[in-house]
Amino acid sequence: MEILVCARRVPDTSENEIQLNSAGNDIERDELVYSINEADNYAVEEALQIVARVGGTVTVATVGGEDDEEILRREMAMGANHGVLISDDAFAGSDGRGIATILKGLVQKGQYDLILTGIQAEDGGAQVGGMLAALLDYPFASLVNSIEVLDGKELKVSREIEGGNKEISEIDLPCVLSIQTGINEPRYVGMKGIRQVASLPIPTYGASDLGVDPSAVGEAGAKVKRVDYFVPALGKGAEILKGSREENVDKVLELVTAKGGLK
Amino acid sequence: MVDIQSASQMTSWLVAGRTLFLTIHILGVLFFAYIVAMRMVPLLRGQSDFRFDQPLVRMGRVLKFWLGQWKHPRYRTAGILHIFIFAGFITLAIRAFSVLIVGVSYNFVMPGLAGRAGPIYDIITDYAATIVFLCMLIAIIRRLVFKPARYAVPAKFGKAHTADAIFLLSLIAILMMADSLFAAAKAAAEQGQSVETLAAFSLPWILQRALASSSLSALGKFYFAGYLVHEITFYFLLCYRPFGIQFHVETSLFNVYFAKLDREILKPVRYGVSDEHLDQVKSFGVKTFTDFTWKHMLDFYSCADCGRCSDNCPANAVGRPLSPRFITIKARDYSFQHYPVVGHASNGTPLIGNKDSGSIYSDDEIWSCTTCGACEAECPMLIEYIDKIVDLRRGMVDDGNVPQSLQKPLKALESRGNPYGKMEKKKADWANTKEFQQTCPVKTIGKSNGGDTLYFVDSITSYDDRMQSIGRATAKILNHVGENFGILGAAERDSGHEVRRFGEETLFMALRDHNVEAIKASGVQRIVTADPHAYNALKHDYKDVPPVEHISQLISREARAGKIKFNPIENQNSVYAYHDPCYLGRHNQIYDDPRDVLDAIPGLKRVEMTRSRDRSFCCGGGGLMLFYEPKEDQRMGVKRVQMAAEAGANVMVTACPFCMVNIEDAIKVAGLEGKMTAIDLTELVDQQIARQGPDLKEEQAAEDKECVVASSNRLG
Numbered sequence: 001m002e003i004l005v006c007a008r009r010v011p012d013t014s015e016n017e018i019q020l021n022s023a024g025n026d027i028e029r030d031e032l033v034y035s036i037n038e039a040d041n042y043a044v045e046e047a048l049q050i051v052a053r054v055g056g057t058v059t060v061a062t063v064g065g066e067d068d069e070e071i072l073r074r075e076m077a078m079g080a081n082h083g084v085l086i087s088d089d090a091f092a093g094s095d096g097r098g099i100a101t102i103l104k105g106l107v108q109k110g111q112y113d114l115i116l117t118g119i120q121a122e123d124g125g126a127q128v129g130g131m132l133a134a135l136l137d138y139p140f141a142s143l144v145n146s147i148e149v150l151d152g153k154e155l156k157v158s159r160e161i162e163g164g165n166k167e168i169s170e171i172d173l174p175c176v177l178s179i180q181t182g183i184n185e186p187r188y189v190g191m192k193g194i195r196q197v198a199s200l201p202i203p204t205y206g207a208s209d210l211g212v213d214p215s216a217v218g219e220a221g222a223k224v225k226r227v228d229y230f231v232p233a234l235g236k237g238a239e240i241l242k243g244s245r246e247e248n249v250d251k252v253l254e255l256v257t258a259k260g261g262l263k
Numbered sequence: 264m265v266d267i268q269s270a271s272q273m274t275s276w277l278v279a280g281r282t283l284f285l286t287i288h289i290l291g292v293l294f295f296a297y298i299v300a301m302r303m304v305p306l307l308r309g310q311s312d313f314r315f316d317q318p319l320v321r322m323g324r325v326l327k328f329w330l331g332q333w334k335h336p337r338y339r340t341a342g343i344l345h346i347f348i349f350a351g352f353i354t355l356a357i358r359a360f361s362v363l364i365v366g367v368s369y370n371f372v373m374p375g376l377a378g379r380a381g382p383i384y385d386i387i388t389d390y391a392a393t394i395v396f397l398c399m400l401i402a403i404i405r406r407l408v409f410k411p412a413r414y415a416v417p418a419k420f421g422k423a424h425t426a427d428a429i430f431l432l433s434l435i436a437i438l439m440m441a442d443s444l445f446a447a448a449k450a451a452a453e454q455g456q457s458v459e460t461l462a463a464f465s466l467p468w469i470l471q472r473a474l475a476s477s478s479l480s481a482l483g484k485f486y487f488a489g490y491l492v493h494e495i496t497f498y499f500l501l502c503y504r505p506f507g508i509q510f511h512v513e514t515s516l517f518n519v520y521f522a523k524l525d526r527e528i529l530k531p532v533r534y535g536v537s538d539e540h541l542d543q544v545k546s547f548g549v550k551t552f553t554d555f556t557w558k559h560m561l562d563f564y565s566c567a568d569c570g571r572c573s574d575n576c577p578a579n580a581v582g583r584p585l586s587p588r589f590i591t592i593k594a595r596d597y598s599f600q601h602y603p604v605v606g607h608a609s610n611g612t613p614l615i616g617n618k619d620s621g622s623i624y625s626d627d628e629i630w631s632c633t634t635c636g637a638c639e640a641e642c643p644m645l646i647e648y649i650d651k652i653v654d655l656r657r658g659m660v661d662d663g664n665v666p667q668s669l670q671k672p673l674k675a676l677e678s679r680g681n682p683y684g685k686m687e688k689k690k691a692d693w694a695n696t697k698e699f700q701q702t703c704p705v706k707t708i709g710k711s712n713g714g715d716t717l718y719f720v721d722s723i724t725s726y727d728d729r730m731q732s733i734g735r736a737t738a739k740i741l742n743h744v745g746e747n748f749g750i751l752g753a754a755e756r757d758s759g760h761e762v763r764r765f766g767e768e769t770l771f772m773a774l775r776d777h778n779v780e781a782i783k784a785s786g787v788q789r790i791v792t793a794d795p796h797a798y799n800a801l802k803h804d805y806k807d808v809p810p811v812e813h814i815s816q817l818i819s820r821e822a823r824a825g826k827i828k829f830n831p832i833e834n835q836n837s838v839y840a841y842h843d844p845c846y847l848g849r850h851n852q853i854y855d856d857p858r859d860v861l862d863a864i865p866g867l868k869r870v871e872m873t874r875s876r877d878r879s880f881c882c883g884g885g886g887l888m889l890f891y892e893p894k895e896d897q898r899m900g901v902k903r904v905q906m907a908a909e910a911g912a913n914v915m916v917t918a919c920p921f922c923m924v925n926i927e928d929a930i931k932v933a934g935l936e937g938k939m940t941a942i943d944l945t946e947l948v949d950q951q952i953a954r955q956g957p958d959l960k961e962e963q964a965a966e967d968k969e970c971v972v973a974s975s976n977r978l979g
Contacts, residue, residue, distance in 0.1 A: 012674075012678065012684070014671060014675070014684050015674075015675050015678055015679050015684030015685075016684075016686075017686060031686065031688070033678040033679060035674065035678065078663065185667055186667075186670075187662075187663025187664065187665075188660060188663045188664070188665035188669075188670050188673065189663060190660055190661070190663075190673075190767055190769055190770060191677065191767075191769040191770050191773060192542075192547065192661065192768075192769040193661075193663075195542060195769070196542075
């Protein structure tokens with residue numbers, strides 16, 4: 001099975017202290033450390049596990065700049081066969097639909113049976129997967145937390161439903177799935193692995209390579225524009241329990257039960 | 264009763280059996296040689312391991328640990344029993360050989376025993392055989408009646424080894440009996456003719472008396488039977504031993520000779536491959552059996568199944584799935600099964616993974632080890648465990664098989680240089696509060712303001728709110744003794760001590776190289792640290808850095824020199840117990856400095872826990888171990904805190920920030936809050952230092968306040 005995983009490089013929320021920049025329209029990006037978007041990493045792991053079961057190749061692609069190559073290398077160290085960097089000045093400032101349009105170009109350039117995305121980017125809006133499917137006229141399932149290959153033409157996928165329920169669906173290939181974290185346990189990628197793929201070629205595709213109309217993407221084509229970015233003022237809500245341990249335990253039980261956490 | 268012909272009569276009995284004896288000799292030796300050759304097969308396919316240097320040092324260790332049985336008395340009963348058996352075997356070795364030769368050449372006398380030495384040696388061996396025989400009986404009774412807990416085999420590791428042990432013990436008893444019968448029958452036949460006498464009250468002596476009234480022909484039969492049983496038992500044992508725990512009789516000498524000399528230095532990924540060439544090594548660590556070095560395989564053969572390692576293993580004690588004894592026993596069984604004496608060798612099954620597909624270890628088993636070294640401190644055979652565990656982990660890391668709980672801190676170490684993912688620029692925050700800088704300025708060493716001494720803080724002390732107090736106490740002590748010191752601040756990365764011990768060699772190398780460069784650039788003359796893990800890394804894992812000292816060594820020295828004076832302990836009810844951190848004590852033999860410091864504080868009442876010094880019990884492990892979520896019945900720390908309570912202490916003093924994390928948590932879990940407290944040696948020293956000057960009280964008050972604020976928030 002030929003699988004394409006669309007991935008993104010995002011500031012690592014666990015290793016950064018996110019602060020607003022002075023202009024107030026973005027976060028302060030100096031001193032940030034980046035990593036692959038967590039859900040995308042699960043998607044790559046899932047792709048690798050599927051290929052280990054039924055054969056095929058895994059390609060990881062990202063839309064971005066030179067810096068974003070590092071996540072492609074990391075995923076290739078994990079075992080992805082190919083990395084593709086999609087980069088063009090015309091792509092800067094794309095909205096979700098723009099990114100989906102660019103990715104559509106890549107999908108049509110290849111022969112992919114399955115396209116995976118993470119459920120959402122940590123700084124994104126969980127929109128690209130669905131839009132990409134729509135643009136391609138492919139079936140789509142979101143919040144996928146298990147995948148079983150049926151016969152090469154169909155998949156059986158399980159989706160997480162609010163409240164912890166599960167829904168099982170069969171879906172025709174080719175299709176787009178957005179992957180929920182926790183679907184698997186992604187393997188560890190160490191520095192050694194990354195070094196070993198350091199010299200592998202990663203092709204860069206621009207708008208003309210993918211047959212994408214530059215005016216339909218990027219800032220020019222964006223119909224959603226960010227106008228503000230702020231950290232909400234901290235509301236009240238935290239309650240510090242100041243009793244003895246036994247009293248606190250009783251109080252916590254009472255509060256959790258009252259909120260429906262315990263039945 | 265006995266005629267003059269007795270001697271030649273007896274000879275004729277032996278002569279009659281000569282062909283039979285010779286056949287058994289030849290077959291026995293051939294079989295043994297073949298079996299040993301087959302046992303060598305995996306060793307020859309194993310990884311290289313350079314153990315051929317420093318023959319004199321190695322001989323010295325053979326004298327101490329093998330011939331001297333140095334570690335055996337650590338377990339009193341079994342140890343003394345073993346020393347007797349071992350001494351008996353050594354004594355009987357020459358006799359065994361000469362008896363074997365006598366079967367073929369009746370008049371043979373071992374060179375050197377022809378003269379007066381002969382009878383003396385005979386008397387000694389009579390007693391030796393007797394002692395070994397009695398020891399076998401005692402050992403069998405111990406196995407059957409007293410059943411020491413450490414010999415038990417938990418169900419998950421297979422069936423009990425008792426039957427095999429008793430079988431082997433019985434065979435040795437039979438060997439001693441046959442040997443004695445052989446000597447007794449001859450002596451009985453030659454009664455009155457020979458000046459040689461059997462040792463009084465020895466086994467042969469008793470048998471001789473029992474046989475005294477037997478006819479010459481009966482004695483001849485006994486003589487013949489004694490010889491034959493002795494010979495068959497001897498060769499059976501010789502050829503059977505390589506199939507089980509008694510192989511150590513043959514391998515122990517070599518195992519001790521080739522044992523690792525520099526134990527504190529972790530095994531490189533590959534012996535003979537330098538760090539620069541490591542990129543060319545395709546696969547790291549141990550994944551299949553032949554990834555072990557030949558010496559590690561010899562370790563497997565040499566294990567006597569005594570259970571001392573696991574009896575001291577804290578992971579085993581708290582019910583984690585690790586038992587060092589079975590790391591060895593399972594590998595030995597794997598080796599015997601896959602490199603059989605008869606049949607084809609097969610290798611390739613991954614050692615770690617699914618039991619049903621032939622793997623012998625589980626992930627959790629290998630991650631459960633805190634590398635505390637208790638097993639290695641105990642093993643009489645000097646078997647190495649930490650290197651094997653680390654090598655197995657290297658293999659897992661190489662395959663990407665790392666628990667999710669460890670992946671986050673490893674990733675943070677890669678991108679931020681600390682496992683918490685904290686910003687580099689905040690590394691020196693612990694020292695940068697205004698109040699603290701006023702009382703105790705700590706400079707960050709740059710190129711222009713180099714100090715003499717570098718205080719290497721490491722991640723936990725830099726970032727963990729509670730442990731920052733250890734950093735401040737250390738800085739104040741250094742200030743007090745007038746050290747011109749500084750810290751690296753943002754330029755300091757995690758020492759990587761646990762990164763390496765968790766098998767992430769490449770990441771460790773990156774952290775180490777960064778730190779070495781920063782340390783060199785700082786131009787300092789020496790390094791001091793309050794973190795034993797950092798100390799161990801800087802001392803043994805790093806190269807080309809200035810000499811490093813643990814703060815307890817510095818305090819002890821300065822106290823002796825009179826530079827540090829202590830105020831007496833005010834609370835008369837406090838009883839202190841010092842907990843030896845593994846990487847200060849067992850791994851670096853710093854046991855006395857911290858104790859000397861405590862004993863130098865007037866009025867300090869100190870007790871020792873039963874488990875102390877090289878038998879200290881790990882608190883739960885440091886570094887990345889804090890992130891690992893083990894499967895266990897109980898926390899190691901809880902056990903340790905209870906040990907301190909049993910010793911009658913109500914204050915646990917330690918000298919390691921990780922011990923502090925584990926012990927303080929354990930005090931709460933054990934429900935000993937209010938009854939037990941924990942304090943770091945630096946904190947205690949800082950608290951008790953007699954400072955000159957009028958503003959002493961104020962300063963103290965300000966710090967106390969700071970401490971309270973700091974301890975309100977703890978890193979996960």
